[in-house]
Structure formats: C-alpha cells, structure tokens
Amino acid sequence: MKVDIAVYPGSFDPLTVGHDDILRRGLRLVDHLIVAVAETATQSKSGLFTIEERVSLIEEVYADEPGVTVMSFSGLLVDFMRAHGARLMIRGLRAVSDFEYEFQMALMNRSLSPEVEVLFMAPDSRHTFLSSSLVRQVGRLGGDVTKFVSPIVKASMEARFSRDAAAKGASD
Ligand code: PNS
Numbered sequence: 247m248k249v250d251i252a253v254y255p256g257s258f259d260p261l262t263v264g265h266d267d268i269l270r271r272g273l274r275l276v277d278h279l280i281v282a283v284a285e286t287a288t289q290s291k292s293g294l295f296t297i298e299e300r301v302s303l304i305e306e307v308y309a310d311e312p313g314v315t316v317m318s319f320s321g322l323l324v325d326f327m328r329a330h331g332a333r334l335m336i337r338g339l340r341a342v343s344d345f346e347y348e349f350q351m352a353l354m355n356r357s358l359s360p361e362v363e364v365l366f367m368a369p370d371s372r373h374t375f376l377s378s379s380l381v382r383q384v385g386r387l388g389g390d391v392t393k394f395v396s397p398i399v400k401a402s403m404e405a406r407f408s409r410d411a412a413a414k415g416a417s418d
Contacts, residue, residue, distance in 0.1 A: 249275070252334040252365070253327050255282040255319075258300050259293055260399045261307060262381055264373035268338035271367050273313050280330060281308075285320040294382050294406060306398050324359035339366040340374045 254269055258281070272279050283300050295303065297318045308314040319326040327335065335355070337348055352364040369376075376394055385391045385403045392400060 249334050251278045251280065251330070251332045252276045252336050253280045253282050253323070253330070253332045254336045255284055255323050255326075257287045257378060258283050258304060259295055259378050260300070260381065260395055260403060261304050262373075262376050262378055262394050262399075263396070264338065264340070264369050264376040264394075265378075266307070266396065267369045267373050268336065268367050269308075269314070271369075272336045272365075273311075275365075276313075276334065278313050278315065279336070280332060281314060281316045282323065282326060283316065283318040284323065285318055292382075294385075294403070299402070303399055303402055307396050322358065324355050324362055327362060328359065333361050333363060335362060335364045337364055337366055338369050340369060340376070 252272060252275075254265075254272055256265065258265060269279060269281065281304050283297055283304070285297050301316050301318050304316045308316065317326075317330075323335070327333065337352075339345065339348060348364075348366065355362050355364065381391055381394045384394070385407060391403060395403065
C-alpha cells in the first residue's frame with residue numbers, strides 16, 4: 247500500500263508527549279497525518295477538555311507542522327477515514343496490556359471496512375507508562391505534569407484546574 251495520508255485517532259484528553267512521539271514517528275512514514283479527535287470513545291472516560299478545546303490545543307501544538315491537520319469526528323472512525331480518503335490508521339502500542347483492546351478494535355474496524363489497515367507503533371521506552379488518564383489525575387491532584395505534556399497543554403490544564411477550584415470554592 248502506498249501511503250500519503252494517514253489518520254491518527256484518539257481521545258487526546260489531553261495530548262501527551264507519548265502521543266507526540268507516535269505522531270512524529272508517523273510523520274516520517276506519511277506526508278500527511280490527520281489527528282482525529284473522537285467524540286465517541288470506545289472506553290468511557292471522565293473528560294478534562296471538550297472536543298473543541300482538544301482540537302484547538304492540538305492545532306496550537308502543531309501550528310508549525312504543515313503535515314498535520316486536526317479534526318474531530320463523530321460516528322465510526324472507518325467512515326471518517328473513508329470520507330477523507332485515508333486507508334491507514336496509526337495507533338501507539340505501549341505495552342502488552344494495550345494489545346488486547348487494540349487488536350479487538352483493529353479487527354472490528356477491518357470487518358467494518360476491509361480496506362483499512364492499522365499500523366501499530368511503539369513509542370520511545372521513556373513514554374511507555376504514560377496515559378492521558380494518569381496525566382489528568384496527576385494534574386487534578388496538584389502534581390507536576392511538565393514532563394508529560396507540552397507547555398501549551400500544561401498551561402491549559404492549569405487554567406482548567408484553577409477555574410474548577412474557583413468554581414468549587416464559590417459553591418462551598
Ligand atoms: O485514545 P483512545 O481513547 O484509546 O482512542 C480510541 C478511539 C477514539 C480510537 C476509538 O474509541 C474509536 O475509534 N472511536 C470512534 C467510534 C468507533 O469507530 N468505534 C468502533 C471502533 S472498533
């Protein structure tokens with residue numbers, strides 16, 4: 247398969263340096279990557295940023311990267327891919343524990359749309375423990391997330407947590 251465009255889908259709540267690592271590895275292989283922020287995630291999560299906020303944060307992070315487009319999508323990922331002429335999907339695989347969920351999704355997506363291929367990429371070993379949900383929790387509990395997210399994302403997380411704290415203070 248010759249590839250000029252691929253989709254990198256996820257929840258990205260928030261985008262971490264682990265996502266960035268996979269995205270940059272992907273960009274070495276394809277000319278154009280669409281970062282696709284899902285409105286419907288397969289595993290339910292308590293959110294930090296709205297879909298619109300995630301899209302604009304990721305756009306800001308990759309403002310100088312012409313090979314990256316950021317979009318949100320609702321509905322099935324395979325339908326989004328078809329609508330954008332993409333047949334390759336990139337997913338990061340951090341550990342064996344990710345495998346079962348990823349393999350199940352890959353085969354479901356293939357069954358829905360046989361032309362779709364999934365490329366699993368391993369991140370730098372320094373990022374294998376990293377997940378958005380852990381970063382959300384560490385940030386919410388006052389931990390330092392500097393090593394885990396870009397400065398743009400960190401600033402937005404801090405703004406969100408202080409807004410939440412102010413709202414909580416007002417309602418107490
Ligand atoms: O970062 P995540 O939350 O692990 O990403 C999961 C995501 C968004 C790729 C997955 O939930 C998804 O594809 N959602 C879109 C809805 C869909 O197509 N569901 C069927 C997938 S088998």
